[in-house]
Amino acid sequence: xxxxxxxxxxxxxxxxxxxxxxxxxxxxxxxxxxxxxxxxxxxxxxxxxxxxxxxxxxxxxxxxxxxxxxxxxxxxxxxxxxxxxxxxxxxxxxxxxxxxxxxxxxxxxxxxxxxxxxxxxxxxxxxxxxxxxxxxxxxxxxxxxxxxxxxxxxxxxxxxxxxxxxxxxxxxxxxxxxxxxxxxxxxxxxxxxxxxxxxxxxxxxxxxxxxxxxxxxxxxxxxxxxxxxxxxxxxxxxxxxxxxxxxxxxxxxxxxxxxxxxxxxxxxxxxxxxxxxxxxxxxxxxxxxxxxxxxxxxxxxxxxxxxxxxxxxxxxxxxxxxxxxxxxxxxxxxxxxxxxxxxxxxxxxxxxxxxxxxxxxxxxxxxxxxxxxxxxxxxxxxxxxxxxxxxxxxxxxxxxxxxxxxxxxxxxxxxxxxxxxxxxxxxxxxxxxxxxxxxxxxxxxxxxxxxxxxxxxxxxxxxx
Amino acid sequence: xxxxxxxxxxxxxxxxxxxxxxxxxxxxxxxxxxxxxxxxxxxxxxxxxxxxxxxxxxxxxxxxxxxxxxxxxxxxxxxxxxxxxxxxxxxxxxxxxxxxxxxxxxxxxxxxxxxxxxxxxxxxxxxxxxxxxxxxxxxxxxxxxxxxxxxxxxxxxxxxxxxxxxxxxxxxxxxxxxxxxxxxxxxxxxxxxxxxxxxxxxxxxxxxxxxxxxxxxxxxxxxxxxxxxxxxxxxxxxxxxxxxxxxxxxxxxxxxxxxxxxxxxxxxxxxxxxxxxxxxxxxxxx
Numbered sequence: 246x247x248x249x250x251x252x253x254x255x256x257x258x259x260x261x262x263x264x265x266x267x268x269x270x271x272x273x274x275x276x277x278x279x280x281x282x283x284x285x286x287x288x289x290x291x292x293x294x295x296x297x298x299x300x301x302x303x304x305x306x307x308x309x310x311x312x313x314x315x316x317x318x319x320x321x322x323x324x325x326x327x328x329x330x331x332x333x334x335x336x337x338x339x340x341x342x343x344x345x346x347x348x349x350x351x352x353x354x355x356x357x358x359x360x361x362x363x364x365x366x367x368x369x370x371x372x373x374x375x376x377x378x379x380x381x382x383x384x385x386x387x388x389x390x391x392x393x394x395x396x397x398x399x400x401x402x403x404x405x406x407x408x409x410x411x412x413x414x415x416x417x418x419x420x421x422x423x424x425x426x427x428x429x430x431x432x433x434x435x436x437x438x439x440x441x442x443x444x445x446x447x448x449x450x451x452x453x454x455x456x457x458x459x460x461x462x463x464x465x466x467x468x469x470x471x472x473x474x475x476x477x478x479x480x481x482x483x484x485x486x487x488x489x490x491x492x493x494x495x496x497x498x499x500x501x502x503x504x505x506x507x508x509x510x511x512x513x514x515x516x517x518x519x520x521x522x523x524x525x526x527x528x529x530x531x532x533x534x535x536x537x538x539x540x541x542x543x544x545x546x547x548x549x550x551x552x553x554x555x556x557x558x559x560x561x562x563x564x565x566x567x568x569x570x571x572x573x574x575x576x577x578x579x580x581x582x583x584x585x586x587x588x589x590x591x592x593x594x595x596x597x598x599x600x601x602x603x604x605x606x607x608x609x610x611x612x613x614x615x616x617x618x619x620x621x622x623x624x625x626x627x628x629x630x631x632x633x634x635x636x637x638x639x640x641x642x643x644x645x646x647x648x649x650x651x652x653x654x655x656x657x658x659x660x661x662x663x664x665x666x667x668x669x670x671x672x673x674x675x676x677x678x679x680x681x682x683x684x685x686x687x688x689x690x691x692x693x694x695x696x697x698x699x700x701x702x703x704x705x706x707x708x709x
Numbered sequence: 710x711x712x713x714x715x716x717x718x719x720x721x722x723x724x725x726x727x728x729x730x731x732x733x734x735x736x737x738x739x740x741x742x743x744x745x746x747x748x749x750x751x752x753x754x755x756x757x758x759x760x761x762x763x764x765x766x767x768x769x770x771x772x773x774x775x776x777x778x779x780x781x782x783x784x785x786x787x788x789x790x791x792x793x794x795x796x797x798x799x800x801x802x803x804x805x806x807x808x809x810x811x812x813x814x815x816x817x818x819x820x821x822x823x824x825x826x827x828x829x830x831x832x833x834x835x836x837x838x839x840x841x842x843x844x845x846x847x848x849x850x851x852x853x854x855x856x857x858x859x860x861x862x863x864x865x866x867x868x869x870x871x872x873x874x875x876x877x878x879x880x881x882x883x884x885x886x887x888x889x890x891x892x893x894x895x896x897x898x899x900x901x902x903x904x905x906x907x908x909x910x911x912x913x914x915x916x917x918x919x920x921x922x923x924x925x926x927x928x929x930x931x932x933x934x935x936x937x938x939x940x941x942x943x944x945x946x947x948x949x950x951x952x953x954x955x956x957x958x959x960x961x962x963x964x965x966x967x968x969x970x971x972x973x974x975x976x977x978x979x980x981x982x983x984x985x986x987x988x989x990x991x992x993x994x995x
Contacts, residue, residue: 462796
């Protein structure tokens, strides 16, 4: 994320919560928090757009949506046209409209933001996509079959985006997914109150309707050999950054300590919140500490809250340094998540099960290389938080499994696949995008890198 | 949609112990000794790991004890029924090599894992000794299969109803005193692996155990299956499931296996009630 001060200042304007269900109501279920715009509201919002000749918003969009065009179409009430414009560049608009950090992208660049509030581009994108889903979606045209076979590994945002682009170019695309559901982080990671699962399914089905084959329960490298994979005319690796990091503090393997990935997967993918109607259990903490300050930390905290817990969010820097979207922070606070900032866990206490979290206060004086204050523990300031569950949301790193099995595939220091600006790896017909190439980033950045790689794959396959 | 994961054969081997052959080509074609699969019975089901016990054509064999809700429910399926999801093979294969004399030990339903390991060790040119043990003779499984693979096979029962009256660890101790054993594999309940692997410590024999912690995805994404090996946290699903027995923190493994004991009880009670209501408690296998 960019400089903390500018982000939070811009965000305060961008992060509107006006369509939200009241916090005391929404914490009792997993239904969507933001109810979205009505058609009239969407048109009124679209009419505010200045239709800039040199639109800065488009420059702020990682997938280069023609934002003024789709907004003009909304203003004119031409919702099908707006949907068409969106899907020219982005096959997952209902998802992006909900989870993109618009405040640092399109909306952050909107000139209206200088004097008043920027156009709510994300809300408009979501409105158009939702309208289309409810009124019958139109499939984009695909080119004539080229006879080329492309394997896409992973069905998260990068994999789906690349698959759609490649299928539209006429290639025979097969997506391999190791889980029993497609969607990657959209399915197992982001909770339904932020991204309803029927929305995810509908947009995945749109991609599959372009004649994309989806093979679930296939872990490439295990269920599909590397040789078989490399036998495709082109390969796009989008296996994500799913490997959860743990802090490495004492007590980490006590019962009641989760990675955010595990906690969220149990609830979002396996529906442990509906146990015992669903067979997968998850512990219900009475008092839960979530460690971290990113979107995943906010998601984990808000899920735990919905399961009835009193939730503490422990973050080692200041609130304004949190990498989470501003609106997620606002939502979490509205839902009575208690923020303990400038505090770092040192030890998880308990015999067998968690009984507390020992933390130390952090002093924040000097700015580090990222422009954020470098947190230093204050000696003697240890305190104990009375909790029975701890969720660590301190980041994830690239999935090592497949990429470590491909001989000659160059990897970076953090385990990521090394790619050029077009997603090319060290193996000629193998490309990579999304978190496996960049390290943990946003949905839309993954999609942007997937689009560039798909364009490069298309160019390569045309030349052959 | 094509229903892929059909049960081809369902057999009851012993009290609460079942042998299932499941059509899962992508698993069967790539499975190696020591690996496992994850299955999910239906839309509301849980993902559970099961060791791959054998492979034939497009089918894989799993052998399990019906103790939890999912395994009990699995045991109600008959040939022709389908399983919603099967993913695999998962985990690292066993470290097969030419070591000399190898001992492969299975305890209870853990015997299920031994034929593939013994077979691959044999094919690699080792002298393979099998030790299979159960509480009593009627719970002993895969005896004929192991006898056909191993150069020598020892049988133990806790109650003396067959073979040596005692534990696999007793036989292993005797063998270690008599001759050189270069590698040992032990697969069984955590407590049995802990005790049995303790026997090889003074002899300095490299010993592998196959750990069975709770898993969700089985691909390294959640960390549910984390175990401490040599003071380091490892994920059993991708770093294992086999580890150097002498480095494993068994107490922690056993503690983590109990995380959901009370939830499991709720599921079992509901399942028993459901079985009663539907009158489906008495499927015949065999």
